[in-house]
Amino acid sequence: MLVIDCPYCGPRDQSEFSNGGEAHVKRPDGSQDISDREWGEYVFIRSNPKGLFYERWVHSHGCRKWFNCVRDTSTDEILEIYKLDDPQPPLKKFENKIKTPSGEPDVGSGNFTVKK
Amino acid sequence: MKKNYSIFSIARNALSGHKNWPKMWRSPEPREFYDAIIIGGGGHGLGTAYYLAKEHGLKNIALIEKGWLGGGNTGRNTTIIRSNYLWDDSAHLYEHSLKLWENLSQELNYNVMFSQRGVMNLAHNEHDIKEIKRRVSANNLNGIDSEWLSKEEIQKMVPIMNTDNLRYPVLGASFQPRGGVARHDAIAWGFAMRADEMGVDIIQNCEAKQIRTKNGKIEGVETSKGFIRANKIGVVASGHTGVLAETAGVRLPLQSKPLQALVSEPIKPIINTVVMSSAVHAYVSQSDKGELVIGAGTDSYNSFTQRGGFNIIEETIRAMVELYPVFGKMKMLRQWGGIVDICPDASPIISKCDVEGLFFNCGWGTGGFKATPGSANVFAHTIAKNEPHQINAAFNLDRFASGKLVDEHGAAAVAH
Numbered sequence: 001m002l003v004i005d006c007p008y009c010g011p012r013d014q015s016e017f018s019n020g021g022e023a024h025v026k027r028p029d030g031s032q033d034i035s036d037r038e039w040g041e042y043v044f045i046r047s048n049p050k051g052l053f054y055e056r057w058v059h060s061h062g063c064r065k066w067f068n069c070v071r072d073t074s075t076d077e078i079l080e081i082y083k084l085d086d087p088q089p090p091l092k093k094f095e096n097k098i099k100t101p102s103g104e105p106d107v108g109s110g111n112f113t114v115k116k
Numbered sequence: 117m118k119k120n121y122s123i124f125s126i127a128r129n130a131l132s133g134h135k136n137w138p139k140m141w142r143s144p145e146p147r148e149f150y151d152a153i154i155i156g157g158g159g160h161g162l163g164t165a166y167y168l169a170k171e172h173g174l175k176n177i178a179l180i181e182k183g184w185l186g187g188g189n190t191g192r193n194t195t196i197i198r199s200n201y202l203w204d205d206s207a208h209l210y211e212h213s214l215k216l217w218e219n220l221s222q223e224l225n226y227n228v229m230f231s232q233r234g235v236m237n238l239a240h241n242e243h244d245i246k247e248i249k250r251r252v253s254a255n256n257l258n259g260i261d262s263e264w265l266s267k268e269e270i271q272k273m274v275p276i277m278n279t280d281n282l283r284y285p286v287l288g289a290s291f292q293p294r295g296g297v298a299r300h301d302a303i304a305w306g307f308a309m310r311a312d313e314m315g316v317d318i319i320q321n322c323e324a325k326q327i328r329t330k331n332g333k334i335e336g337v338e339t340s341k342g343f344i345r346a347n348k349i350g351v352v353a354s355g356h357t358g359v360l361a362e363t364a365g366v367r368l369p370l371q372s373k374p375l376q377a378l379v380s381e382p383i384k385p386i387i388n389t390v391v392m393s394s395a396v397h398a399y400v401s402q403s404d405k406g407e408l409v410i411g412a413g414t415d416s417y418n419s420f421t422q423r424g425g426f427n428i429i430e431e432t433i434r435a436m437v438e439l440y441p442v443f444g445k446m447k448m449l450r451q452w453g454g455i456v457d458i459c460p461d462a463s464p465i466i467s468k469c470d471v472e473g474l475f476f477n478c479g480w481g482t483g484g485f486k487a488t489p490g491s492a493n494v495f496a497h498t499i500a501k502n503e504p505h506q507i508n509a510a511f512n513l514d515r516f517a518s519g520k521l522v523d524e525h526g527a528a529a530v531a532h
Contacts (some may be wrong), residue, residue: 002417015427019416021371037197040517044369044460048358050420073372081183100325100340101363102182102356110423110453 002076007083008063020056022046023068024088050074051098052091074098075108119309120225140305141312146319149345150178152499153322153337155360156352157181157191159300160477160484162307162318163492164350164499169314171493172500177237177316178346179297180339182323186304189354189484193412194399196390197486198235198261198295200255205510205522206463207258212507213490214294226306227406229374235295236265236273238393247526248290255292255326265289274391282438284396287445297390297401297409303488305415322351324347327364327474334364334473350475350499355455357478366469368478369516373414374424374453375482376432380446382406391439398435407449410436414456416481424453456481461521466495466508475499476513490520 002014028034028042047053053073054096058066069081070089079094097105119138129137151174154161167173181187196203199210221228239245248264255262267279270289279286312318319341326338327349336345351360355372382405389427392399392411399411412432415425429451437444459465459479465489466477477495480487490507497505504512515521 001427013427014425021418036519037517040519041367044516045367046194046369046371048368048371048418049362049455050356050359050372053418055417071417073418076419076421100323101359102323102325102353108421110421 002078003079004057004069005081006059006062006065007067007081009059012062014058016059016061017057018060020058020066023054023056050102051053051096052079052094054088070094072097072105074105076107121227140309141318144317144319145338146178146180146317146322146341146344148491149176150317151176151346152348152350153177153344153346154179154350154352156188156354157183157185157304157308157318157320158188158352158354159186159303159307159488160480160491160495161350161352162304162311163489164352164477164495165318166307166311166314167493167496168500169311169316172496174500175315177311178319178344179311179316180319180324180337181321182321182340184320185308185318186301189454189456190300190304190488192377192452193300193485194401194409195297195485196235196295196392196401196411197230197485198292198390198401199260200235200237200251200290200292200295201524202251202254202526204258204523204524205317206524207255207260207508208485209490209494209511211258211260212493213487215276216489216493218294220303220306222420222532224306224310226302226309226365228302228306230296230298231404232294232295232296233389233401234291235390235392236270237290238270238286238391238395239288239290240286240393240395244395245287248288251526254291260292261294262290262292265291273389276385276386276440276442277391278439278441286439290434295390297403300485307492324360325363327351327360329471329474331366331474332470334471346473348473348475348499350477350495352477352495354478354480354484355457357457357476361476364471364474366471366474368476368513370457370479371418372420372455372457373417374419374421375414375456376412376424376428376451376453378410378412378429378448378451379403380408380410380448382441383408383446386442393435393439396439398432398439400436400440408443408446414458420455422453422455455474456484458482458517462524463522464491464511465513466491467497467504467512468498468502469513485507
């Protein structure tokens with residue numbers, strides 16, 4: 001289980017939190033003018049990268065406040081936690097440990113099928 | 117050489133100490149060009165290659181797999197097979213698959229150990245009863261065997277179940293007698309062997325790195341064994357499908373999460389059917405070796421680590437022990453996770469896309485194993501004819517623009 005460092009309460013077990021999916025998704029402007037397809041993309045499509053991922057969490061069984069984090073989905077390592085009104089940290093700041101898009105990092109993936 | 121298994125071949129090979137069984141498939145180096153490349157060597161991918169060669173006469177096919185055959189979700193699921201889905205579109209797709217399962221051991225001359233021991237879906241509250249009864253009726257209208265069992269009938273079939281003395285009492289269940297389980301490796305190996313016989317190049321330890329396109333058309337795929345040109349590419353990479361799609365500039369409505377399962381120490385036969393409960397989140401069957409095969413849930417967050425969080429297992433075990441107090445002192449032998457790609461409507465995508473020659477078979481989420489032969493069969497049709505089979509026409513990518521979703525959250529094995 002992940003240990004998540006809530007910016008308001010400190011480190012707690014992940015079972016206290018609810019995941020809110022991708023962070024920084026922007027509702028398109030002028031929704032009355034855009035096509036069904038563009039609208040469908042906003043409603044249904046979210047990034048699903050292997051590697052660095054901006055995501056939202058809420059401390060449901062704690063302070064009930066929302067916050068954002070950058071997590072590596074290939075290792076589950078939480079790299080940075082920041083409040084909703086903090087600026088979005090650039091991904092360049094973090095090391096991407098994956099050599100190919102679908103490849104495995106050396107540590108932490110649990111995927112022994114393909115680890116070389 | 118065509119490899120046939122029979123009592124005579126077993127006897128013949130027994131005489132030579134089982135040392136002379138031929139290799140089940142070749143391990144060729146990739147050629148420069150193929151008519152079609154399938155990415156992903158699980159059951160769905162191998163089946164697609166098999167049906168492309170068998171039913172559509174394609175000769176020049178390759179299948180590339182980054183690990184070994186059946187080492188992904190094909191080897192990580194709980195092997196439950198059923199077709200009791202609510203909506204017509206899904207019912208037709210899963211029933212197509214179930215019918216293929218029923219004849220697959222004969223067709224492949226390879227025992228996939230399909231055991232039709234029945235699948236039970238438990239109802240724990242008033243809403244479950246209404247939803248499940250509705251589903252039973254919908255199944256019957258589609259010609260799928262499905263019936264409602266009372267609590268007494270359940271107790272007769274599964275006497276070890278605690279139906280009353282628990283937080284969410286068991287009030288009834290749906291039952292599909294033709295459902296059951298099969299051997300997960302066998303489906304991959306059977307398809308692989310027969311596809312290989314028809315000339316499909318099965319290339320293992322060959323990771324797809326990038327799908328290359330030019331002017332909206334497929335060029336080929338960059339792999340760890342070099343660039344391979346192709347006219348058509350079918351991506352059947354489960355959790356990693358979205359990652360590969362991204363390399364071709366296609367965004368898919370998929371989220372990848374670990375789904376866990378675990379098995380117990382082997383015991384004598386104690387449960388002779390498959391019992392699923394989405395409300396308390398536990399499903400169980402007993403393997404031929406005697407292990408209890410237990411399915412747990414998905415993590416709430418996206419991840420590509422094939423582990424999953426311990427709290428998920430804890431929830432499932434809690435439900436298991438309440439439902440079957442007799443399992444309380446058993447030991448669990450193994451636990452694992454597989455990366456499943458979940459669609460917003462819990463239904464798969466078997467579709468072409470904007471890039472000419474690029475096809476996807478993905479989004480099977482938490483319940484793809486049952487669909488293996490059916491999905492492969494209609495996906496092969498889609499690739500060969502450039503248009504969907506009528507069975508998978510509803511499972512296109514356009515549904516996320518038109519809003520014509522196939523919402524199967526109620527019939528999915530686990531609520532997600």
